[in-house]
Amino acid sequence: MERGSFQLAAELGEVRLLLCPHGHFAANAETLREDQASCPTCGEKLAQSRGIEVGHTFYLGTKYSSVCNAVFYSPENKPQLAEMGCYGLGVSRILAASIEVLSTEDSIRWPSLIAPFQLCFIPPKRGSKEEEEEGAALLEQLYQQVAVALPHLGSEAVLDDRTHLTIGKRRKDAEKLGYPYVLIAGKRVCEDPPVFEVWDQNAGEVLFLTKEGVVELLSKVQVP
Ligand SMILES: [Zn+2]
Numbered sequence: 001m002e003r004g005s006f007q008l009a010a011e012l013g014e015v016r017l018l019l020c021p022h023g024h025f026a027a028n029a030e031t032l033r034e035d036q037a038s039c040p041t042c043g044e045k046l047a048q049s050r051g052i053e054v055g056h057t058f059y060l061g062t063k064y065s066s067v068c069n070a071v072f073y074s075p076e077n078k079p080q081l082a083e084m085g086c087y088g089l090g091v092s093r094i095l096a097a098s099i100e101v102l103s104t105e106d107s108i109r110w111p112s113l114i115a116p117f118q119l120c121f122i123p124p125k126r127g128s129k130e131e132e133e134e135g136a137a138l139l140e141q142l143y144q145q146v147a148v149a150l151p152h153l154g155s156e157a158v159l160d161d162r163t164h165l166t167i168g169k170r171r172k173d174a175e176k177l178g179y180p181y182v183l184i185a186g187k188r189v190c191e192d193p194p195v196f197e198v199w200d201q202n203a204g205e206v207l208f209l210t211k212e213g214v215v216e217l218l219s220k221v222q223v224p
Contacts (some may be wrong), residue, residue: 001060006089007051008097015053018046051083054091060084102202108178111203118156118221119146120179122170124189126163135185136163138194142183142211149215152223175201180221183214 010077016029020039124130147154
């Protein structure tokens with residue numbers, strides 16, 4: 001039976017791949033003849049890479065349609081057996097491969113399309129100066145503003161209300177869980193207008209933004 005596979009290029013992948021640098025052709029090295037070293041379309045030398053298999057496809061032909069008599073009528077009105085194929089996606093492999101390819105030593109970075117939640121809100125530590133200055137209420141207003149301006153993100157937010165822990169500890173936990181954006185009521189929330197600390201995990205950078213700035217930043221987030 002013919003079989004094709006979907007590979008995610010990754011250094012630690014278990015499969016050896018040969019690729020055209022211009023994207024015309026890619027194959028599992030084991031399935032190629034020894035002497036095939038160039039792209040069948042453009043003739044460029046094939047480059048070596050490694051891949052993780054995240055899905056596959058099988059050509060079934062008429063193996064099952066012949067048993068079930070699954071026929072259709074051709075333009076000439078003749079009964080013909082359907083040709084069949086099937087696809088399989090390795091859901092847990094896709095998660096593992098995403099972590100392998102995107103994450104850093106101490107943080108998970110999900111593609112936003114598969115992140116379980118897009119946003120993590122971290123209010124001030126209980127008893128801190130920021131809490132006394134109503135940091136928690138300001139962060140809640142920020143959430144409301146985001147949910148009104150970007151309704152698709154309203155259900156994509158988690159509030160880490162373990163306010164007995166420091167902001168730093170909760171931010172570390174948020175990195176390990178892989179929320180694409182972490183929004184913090186930190187020291188500058190006491191400024192006028194309030195400034196929030198926003199970690200863009202996938203870019204690995206921190207931004208200091210007003211409410212309006214946060215909404216503008218998040219307006220580019222895609223969710224399924
Ligand atoms: Zn090519």
